[in-house]
Amino acid sequence: MKSLFKRIFVGSIALIIATVIWLPCLQFVFRYKPNQFHADTGLSLKSKRLAARHLELWTEPKLLEQELGKMRASNAEWDFMGRSFLVWSLANMALREPESKATYLQTMDRIIDETLRIEQQEGIYFFLMPYAKSRPFKAQPARSHFLDGEIALMLAMRREVEEKAEYKRLLTDRINLLVERMQSSPVLAAESYPDECWMFDHAVALAAIKIADHLDGNDHSTFFREWIRIAKQKLVHPETGLLISSYTRDGTQMDGPEGSSIWMVAHCLQLIDEDFARDQYQRARKELGRTTLGFSYAREWPISWNGPADIDSGLIIPVLEISAGSSGMALIGASAFADEQFLSSLAGTLDFAAFPSSNNNRLKYCASNQVGDAALLYASVLRPLWQKVKGETKL
Amino acid sequence: MSRFPQNIIILWRAEFFSPKDFLRRALVISVAFLIAHLAGLREYTSFLNGTMASVELGWKMCAFLGLGYLALYFAFVLVVPILILAASLLAIRQKFFIKKI
Helix, strand or coil: CHHHHHHHHHHHHHHHHHHHHHHHHHHHHCCCCHHHCCCCCCCCHHHHHHHHHHHHHCCCHHHHHHHHHHHHHHCHHHHHHHHHHHHHHHHHHHHHCHHHHHHHHHHHHHHHHHHHHHHHHHCHHHHCCHHHHCCCCCCCCCCCHHHHHHHHHHHHHHHHHCCCHHHHHHHHHHHHHHHHHHHCCCCCCCCCECCEEEHHHHHHHHHHHHHHHHHHCCCCHHHHHHHHHHHHHHCECCCCCCECCEECCCCCECCCCCHHHHHHHHHHHCCCCHHHHHHHHHHHHHHHEEEECCEEEECCCCCCCCCCCCCCCCCEECCCCEEHHHHHHHHHHHHHCCCHHHHHHHHHHHHHHCCEEEECCEEEECCCCHHHHHHHHHHHHCCHHHHHHHCCCCC | CCCHHHHHHHHHCCCCCCHHHHHHHHHHHHHHHHHHHHCCHHHHHHHHHCCCCCCCCCHHHHHHHHHHHHHHHHHHHHHHHHHHHHHHHHHHHHHHHHCCC
């Protein structure tokens, strides 16, 4: 009996020492350089493999139908956002790899045309969650800023890569709608859902308007300045200084700052007000970004805001408060602001805990889905299009 | 009659919390993880973002299979190396410390 107790005691000490040795070392198994995820020029291997999987989906109707079916069973928005993120990714990829531009443009056009066709045939509710029908939109006729903004950004980015005459009118009409509907509210807010305005959708819309200005020689700079002024004054969470994620049409706060929104918001605002965008990124990094044992991740909500796990955050892992949605979107922020250390560590976490699965050089993350993977692809290729619009050196 | 099963049992037998016991546990976890991995349960981890890996199986079953894979994966990545390291530490202690005493 004495020897058993001694064995348990010595064995336990050995287990403790082994744990202390192994846990800090684990990060080195999954660590790689930032440019292995986001290359400065061309495409990283990861981008190529992620893109190959998406291009395969859009050339194999059965596969696509399967993937979209799985996502639509949870959230119809994901079907739409998967399209948007893929088109935005392909636009950046076309600028990074001019030799493959024709292939990328072909897929972009297919997605855009198909999305516009569905929108026209099925109406706005096809891509919205069911509660969109629970009450009428305040601004009539009913339109969703979520759909209009993302479609406008798809059209604008496509045209930025290469002009397409038939998209010019479509983009101008969409931009006019975006601006007109925002201007009809005292806080320049347009509804994505009935009396529900989302910061994410406004940031996307502003980016689309800015690119359209660049393409067509218009100037919405006064409108942008006004929006930034109002946002700083009325749409900021006082404790963190971060932009809130949702509000009513008159500017009443709904949800506080949210990880699945703020990283993309900061990225889009880079086109509107670089200093404000960087400030938002740094605040988000401080309030939401975390690193444990060398693995970085992001919280959905800051400590000062008590919010629930929802369809945007994905599952929130208790204690560490890891949000799958926010951690994925944090890669977009880290890539956009060239935060190499955070980016590298987030990418390590992705390989550690998002379950990559490679098949014939096609990569997907099992813990993700088509929209999640498209957002990751976007994180791995973004920058060239923004640089082009801002008149910086092209890649 | 073949003595193979008996030999296996003798080989498998280990004192509780001995180096061999740790290695045996590491092996069981690794084999269980390998089976789950080859069975394609990795796909079911999509429950983490709220997506069903299979609409036919339904949400509950997908989450159950995904959770099972998750548990085995983290056991394989976190626990197995710790067990192997602990076994090595105990073996080193036995070889270089106990004998000298």
